[in-house]
Amino acid sequence: MARLRRTPPDELDPEARALYDKITSGPRGRFMAGPEGGLTGPFNAMLLSPPVGDPLQELGAAIRYRSTLTGRARELAILVVAGHQDSAFERAAHEPIARELGFTEEQLQALRDGSPLALDDPAESAVLRVARALVAKGDLDEGEYAVLGERELFELTTLVGYYSTLALQLRVFRV
Template identity: 80%
Template sequence: MARLRRTPPDDLAHDARALYEKITAGPRGRFMVDPDGGLAGPFNAMLLSPPVGDPLQELGAAVRYRSSLSDRARELAVLVVAGHENSAFERQAHEPIARELGFTGDQLKALRDGEPLALDDPAERAVLAVTRALVARKDLDDAEYAALGERELFELTTLVGYYTTLALQLRVFRV
């Protein structure tokens, strides 16, 4: 059972309402609003503290829409984190995106369960290996570090940290 009530937008304080408007106006907004107008998923909790919630959602937008990682690499990494953290919400939100990008049901199951996964693209194989190392050990050996460019590695470690944070919040607030 959810611990956090979804607040309709008309009941929000001014700063929370401004953040609500920012989230719902962006590309994620159409997916995150319930029938009563409340925010679903991790975004509802962000309204509790707009000074912290706004930069957090901005980080998420940067990771999702402005990084150099390919769409497939990004979704691959998100689903590795979701599987490792057992985050049903993130799986539910990102598996359809991954399907649209060509991931098969068997590949999604492997990501969900942490099973071996054969990928044709060498860059995707590197993202998979590095992300699995990051969630398992919270560090990389020299070969894993060298598998990606430094920009991609920075963006990937940021993505892993962001989605791990969301998984924690989703778990604590029982979303």
């Protein structure tokens, strides 16, 4: 059972309402409001502290919409985190996106359970290798470090950290 009530927008204080409006007017907005208007997923918790929630959601927007990671690489890494953290919400939110990008049910299952996954694209294989190493041990050996460029590695480590944070919040608030 959820621990955090989805507060309808008309019950939010002005600071939280401004953040609510920012989230729902952006590219993720159409997915984030429930039938009564309250935010779903991790965005509801962000309203608890707009000074922290706003930069956090901005980081997520930068990762999703402004990084150099391809859509497939991004969703691959997100689903590695979701599988490792057993985050049902993140899987439910991102598996449909991955399907639209051409991931098969067998590939999605491998991402859910961490089983071996062969990918045709060497760049995607590198992202998979690095993302799995990051969630498993929180670090990279020299070989893992060398498979991506530094900018891509910075963006990927940020993505893994961000989605790990969301998975923690989703678990604690029972979303």
